[in-house]
Amino acid sequence: MNQAESERARAAELSAGSLIAVLLEQHASIRDLFALVKDAEDGRRRQWFDELRHLLAVHEAGEQAVLRPVTCETAGAAVAEARVQEEAAAGEAIAALEKLPVDSSEFAEAFAEFEHAVSDHAEHEEYQEFPALLSERSPQVLEELGRMLVAGQETASARQQSGHDGLRDGSPFSELLAHAREVFDEYWPSPLQDGTDPALTGATCDLGE
Numbered sequence: 001m002n003q004a005e006s007e008r009a010r011a012a013e014l015s016a017g018s019l020i021a022v023l024l025e026q027h028a029s030i031r032d033l034f035a036l037v038k039d040a041e042d043g044r045r046r047q048w049f050d051e052l053r054h055l056l057a058v059h060e061a062g063e064q065a066v067l068r069p070v071t072c073e074t075a076g077a078a079v080a081e082a083r084v085q086e087e088a089a090a091g092e093a094i095a096a097l098e099k100l101p102v103d104s105s106e107f108a109e110a111f112a113e114f115e116h117a118v119s120d121h122a123e124h125e126e127y128q129e130f131p132a133l134l135s136e137r138s139p140q141v142l143e144e145l146g147r148m149l150v151a152g153q154e155t156a157s158a159r160q161q162s163g164h165d166g167l168r169d170g171s172p173f174s175e176l177l178a179h180a181r182e183v184f185d186e187y188w189p190s191p192l193q194d195g196t197d198p199a200l201t202g203a204t205c206d207l208g209e
């Protein structure tokens with residue numbers, strides 16, 4: 001069983017729509033896209049790379065908005081902050097890749113390094129963050145978090161694809177990520193908002209942002 005298959009198998013053991021199931025499925029899709037970019041022989045490498053950039057933008061924005069505040073309260077602030085740092089490094093790696101012709105050997109070399117880093121990052125999330133949420137949050141809370149993640153990601157993707165927020169297929173990753181974060185800022189209730197369930201917001205944990 002390869003890593004994507006293992007992630008899909010673990011997702012299938014959880015209730016459909018649970019935050020952790022949704023993120024495991026996305027990790028598997030990200031691995032699939034890495035393989036498609038690497039193996040593209042039909043002139044579609046640019047297209048697969050663009051799909052990967054779009055998925056990573058909504059995936060990381062969603063994790064930062066929905067997962068991290070709860071990680072901070074369950075696995076701890078140090079774990080949450082370490083993952084945010086890895087995501088910042090990934091953003092820099094993508095920015096460097098975006099400057100290279102996708103069919104060049106330089107791209108292939110940098111892309112292989114990037115895949116390794118993203119794979120390590122996904123494993124850190126799966127083994128340092130997800131178990132803490134699964135043991136310390138109810139299935140109902142995880143399903144509600146999953147709904148919020150998907151709602152924000154779908155809205156961000158739809159707006160990016162429609163181009164109505166000024167984005168297009170070739171927009172840099174930094175702009176895609178910033179846009180997806182803005183969408184989540186609209187969706188995600190302030191931790192200070194009256195009546196918001198602290199289990200959903202990580203209201204008592206300071207991520208230092």
Ligand SMILES: [Fe+2]
Binds near residue numbers: 059060083121125
């Ligand atoms: Fe992540």
Ligand SMILES: [Fe+2]
Binds near residue numbers: 122
């Ligand atoms: Fe992730």
